[in-house]
Amino acid sequence: MRLHRNLVFTVIDSIKLIFNEGEYADKVVQKALKRDSRWGARDRKFVAETIYEMVRWKRLYNEIAGTKDHYTTENVWKNFSVFATLKGYDLPDWPQLHGVPERRIKGKFDELQKVRVFKESIPDWLDELCVAELGEKHWAKEMTALNKQAEVILRTNTLRTTKDVLQKKLAEEGIETVAIDGYTDALKLVERANVFRTDCFKSGFFEVQDASSQLVAEYLDVKPGMRVIDTCAGAGGKTLHLSALMENKGNIIATDIYESKLKKLKIRTRRAGAHNITTKVIETTKVIKKMKDTADRVLIDAPCSGIGVLKRNPDSKWKLQPEFVENIIKTQAEILQRYSQLVKNGGKMVYATCSILPSENEKQVKAFLKNNDNFRIIKDHKVSPFKSGYDGFYMALLERIS
């Protein structure tokens, strides 16, 4: 396999932005892909996947290359040479790649496979936390799954089209997809492509949304005509899904503490043709108080550690801090308590996270039920990245009974 100069230089520049400037990997990848409009699908795949691989395997590559956390251009090239050697690329005769110790790299890689924190390329504290929460055997499987590359999954917007029509139209635009068993509206891309450039996207025929995430809105058991409050709506991935499930009838109030996120939701709402969504920024507790006891359904897609989506956001491994996880667990308990008050008697609520830690999931629900005997749990569902092949998620369906 050959390496192409302009693609590799794009990767090197991107890695410096992520590691030295703290920029988000997904944003950097998006920017990198815009660098040269002549790049074909294979070039784009190389750039995106190499950036993600170098972020994902940062600790392992650092250990092999002997590089530390400050990424001088020289160190980034060293890490890249580890990547290229392990992936079996022929190293070209470029000055930056002179004297790469290929045999030593392979030997060190084999040696490090015995130590999980290097083998899986993960910070010590995160490994310890997950072992404590899940047990070593379970965590080892999840970690391996979370280090795989994320696939691109679309959710058909049934307000605009059907899954079959979408599949045909995307094929006409050169994008092959397959349906996935058990996920009603999902289509999986056979090969990575820039779906945002398609006419299908511009026409609002789909949203990009992981398969596991597509289970959450369905779990809420909404019906057309209901009053639904999506409390942590963000940019509205699940709000839009709720709107489609409600066939554009009824009323969805999408709230968040960040106006900027709700602004993005408004843009997406227009493209999707969703007419039953209004947005409300939670500036004070009054916003919530006014809506007390009014909702048929409440979705709490709570802020979380994001450990279930490390596959999609490998840079979170390096950005996440133990204090953040501790604090977010407290926030989740508060949010669950506060927003449960929106549910009217006989109404239902889903508490969901994209984490696989029991302390963010079933333990939160258990503690909530202990303090709120006016709610009962109907069911819950843990989505394991290892078993499903998609993101890790948790969802619990609760009902207000008095």
Ligand SMILES: C[S@@+](CC[C@H](N)C(=O)[O-])C[C@H]1O[C@@H](n2cnc3c(N)ncnc32)[C@H](O)[C@@H]1O
């Ligand atoms: C997991 S994300 C939501 C993702 C979104 N539901 C989607 O499907 O695209 C959690 C959201 O909760 C918001 N948030 C954090 N604290 C909050 C609070 N106290 N009340 C409401 N929203 C909050 C964050 O801004 C973030 O957008």
